[in-house]
Amino acid sequence: MTRPGVTVVTPFHAQRRTNGMLERAAASVRAQTIPVEHICAEDIHHLGAAITRTHGLALVETEWTAFLDSDDEMDPDHIEQLLACAKDTQADYVYPWFRVVGGSDPFPMFYGKPFEPAAPNSTTITILVRTELAQQVGFHPDPNVQVGGEDYQFTLSCIAAGAHIVHLPRRSWTWHHHGGGNTSGRPDRGDARPGSRRPRHR
Template identity: 30%
Template sequence: MSNPRVSVVIPVFNGAEDLPGAIESALNQRDCETEVIVVNDGSTDGTRDVIDRYGNRIIAIHQKNLGAAGLSRTRNNGVAASSGEWIAFLDHDDLWEPDKLASQLKAAQRTSADIVYTNARNFGDVSRVSDIRSDPTAMPEGDLFEALLMDNFIVMSSTMMKRSLFDRIQGFTESPVLAEDWDLWLKAAAAGSKFAAVSEPVTMYRWRPGSFSKNHVRMRNLRLLALQRALDSDRGQQVSWSVRRKALANAERCSAWFLASSSPRQAISWYARSLIYWPFDVNCWKGVVKGCVGRS
């Protein structure tokens, strides 16, 4: 029996330098029928020229720039143009190993999963992160709602999900603006979806200089909004008090960790918020101490 078609959605804005690598890694997937959809969100560099070079090997969508809030709609537009039974997402500056999709299809067949994610290898500016994203022996499967409340451990470019599920949960949330990837996984998990994992790092996730210097206040707010939406859902209302408190604490601690090197004072305040939710987190206390020592 032939494998089902996988539609690969690549959103891009001003990514002419890295986009060819992403497109080639999608086109070069082995043992898998793919269609590659590139959505150009009003790029002003040479992105359109890069896309045009691929001709009918890809499906190209050119749209007016939707701004910082438009990534969810850009991805939704790509999915709307797709015809595959499965949807895979690939950021324009990330890469795949040639057997990435085939390994996911095998995992889906083995587990009857609705979503399959993979381990990932970090590359680029990796001075503050490990080489491999996840412990291959500790990648959870099945019902991941509570696990995802605790941490957004799934890399966007590693995922493949059933198109029918994507439609059922109404795709990426376009408004309000939030951490759209985490929100999508949480919506899928809340809907009872089954997750499967590929432990091999067949996704390559690019870190750039400045990856830790984004607008951390905004990112924290987007994380908390996605988390609160999940906790307010019917499924979220069923989790225990301790799970709810730990989830909120983890979101604050994660935000503090990202901020620690650039603004230790603000990081300490977020660590403190985390400890209000869950005062038993040793790592959070360590973050507070480290921040205080660094300021002394």
């Protein structure tokens, strides 16, 4: 049984704590225009963002869960806007869009359009979802699936569970590309690799 409210879950690895990215993400959560809770789940065993996100998700007790990766940040009204959309549309899962720092939007063709189940990049993991649904589905990346990542597989599982998915056509969070690209939550990429060193974010 959940209680009213929203909890943000942020998976992170140790390098994100030392390079300042985790603090930047956490500061954006603290700056939200409505009260939210925040769970930061550390990838101690180098398992990747999907499994770590599931560990954090298991601790959520509020009705709604939002996800934010440790290298990204939310606009101050990100949660307020998504929650209002969910209530207005009776959605179980709401996703907005992003602006990119360090690159350009790689998927502009999907902005403002309903989720397309056949298109892996038509949504991201920076969403608001009913906690009971998210905990039921979980993140279980399948290495045999050749298209899309764990967020796409999660979304398809939500649909299979009967979720009503709504797109809010608003750029309410910042997707940071760094070091020439995005790690996509994988423990073998970028600053997620053991021994990796990057300049501290300022």
